[in-house]
Amino acid sequence: MIKTTLIDLDGFLVNSEELYLEANKIYFKQFNFEFTEGLHRQGTGKKFDEWIKTVTSIDKPGEEILKERNVVFFNLVRKKLKLLPGAKEFLELVHKNFKTALVTSSKKDFVDLVFDLTSINNYFDLVITGEVAKGKPDPESYLLAAKKLETIPSECAVFEDSPTGILAGKNATMKVIAIPSQFVKGDKVFERADLVLNSLEELTLEKIKSL
Numbered sequence: 515m516i517k518t519t520l521i522d523l524d525g526f527l528v529n530s531e532e533l534y535l536e537a538n539k540i541y542f543k544q545f546n547f548e549f550t551e552g553l554h555r556q557g558t559g560k561k562f563d564e565w566i567k568t569v570t571s572i573d574k575p576g577e578e579i580l581k582e583r584n585v586v587f588f589n590l591v592r593k594k595l596k597l598l599p600g601a602k603e604f605l606e607l608v609h610k611n612f613k614t615a616l617v618t619s620s621k622k623d624f625v626d627l628v629f630d631l632t633s634i635n636n637y638f639d640l641v642i643t644g645e646v647a648k649g650k651p652d653p654e655s656y657l658l659a660a661k662k663l664e665t666i667p668s669e670c671a672v673f674e675d676s677p678t679g680i681l682a683g684k685n686a687t688m689k690v691i692a693i694p695s696q697f698v699k700g701d702k703v704f705e706r707a708d709l710v711l712n713s714l715e716e717l718t719l720e721k722i723k724s725l
Contacts, residue, residue, distance in 0.1 A: 516689065516725055518665040519608040520656055521638075523618040524559075525675040525695035526714075527601045528628060530620075531558065533594055535697075537587035545572050555697045559676030561619055561649035588627060595631050600714030605637040607719060615640040615659040617672075619649050639663060651681035656688060671725055677703035689725040691717070 525531035531554075538549040547570055557565050562583075563576035572579060608614050615638060618625060622643045629635040640662055648654040660670050672683030675695040680703050683690040692707035693714060694700075704710050708725055711717060 515669060516612065516671045516722055517669040518613040518615070518660060518663050519671050519673065519722070520615050520617045520659050520683075520688070521605075521608070521673045522559075522675060522679050523616055523625065523628065524620060525697070526673060526693060527598060527605070527634065528632065529594070529596055529598055530591065530628075531675075531695050531697060533590045534587060537583060537590050541583040541586045542570075545570075547572065551697065558695065558698055559619060559650050559674075559678030561644060564649070584624070588624070591624075591627060591631070595628065597632055597634070598714060600717070602634070604714045604717055605634055607717070608722070609637040611719060612671075612722075613640075613663045613665060614638050615642060615663060617642045617655050617659050619644045619655075619678075621645065650676075650678040651685060653682050653686035656682055656686040660686070660688070671722055674707075677701045680704065680707050691722070691725070693717075 535551065535554045542549040553569060563580040566579055567576045620643060622645060625641065625643050640659055642655050642659050646655045646658060656672060660667055667687045670688040672688045672690045674680050674683060674690060675693050676698055680690050680692055684706050690707045691709045692704050693711050694704055709721060
């Protein structure tokens with residue numbers, strides 16, 4: 515029986531994935547580095563400051579690249595961030611029926627900005643951000659959330675849009691509901707999810723309880 519819902523942020527609740535892509539294209543242009551949609555797909559769900567050093571030869575620490583890129587990204591977020599269709603109704607549903615945690619690879623400063631812009635923080639009993647030592651697909655962030663909410667992994671449902679997030683949920687031996695973002699649709703990892711839907715609007719209490 516599902517008692518706790520562990521929910522991803524980027525690309526699942528908010529449209530930040532498309533804003534990350536736009537920000538990366540703008541930021542990396544100064545280095546004559548073309549940040550493609552393919553690269554964005556590759557980095558989805560991963561810790562950016564670590565991953566970016568594996569795909570570029572820019573002579574700066576990953577943390578510095580992230581900090582500079584985020585100036586561009588945060589400006590876009592303030593202008594363009596929005597909840598995805600069905601997100602608010604989904605959050606109301608799970609908050610009413612389960613313990614809830616936001617589990618994201620994003621840093622706390624971004625999460626705080628999202629909360630300021632959308633006021634969705636009230637739907638979560640717990641927030642786990644990218645400051646956790648190991649990023650997805652390592653299960654650490656999901657296992658930590660379950661422990662803090664005093665729930666065993668088999669009673670947790672993970673909600674994700676990315677292959678790395680799905681692997682993190684399955685590595686934590688939890689149930690996983692996937693709603694693939696436009697950038698990663700068709701990835702074979704989605705076959706490992708317990709349920710794959712096209713949008714948040716398709717999610718019902720019955721579908722969560724049936725896991």
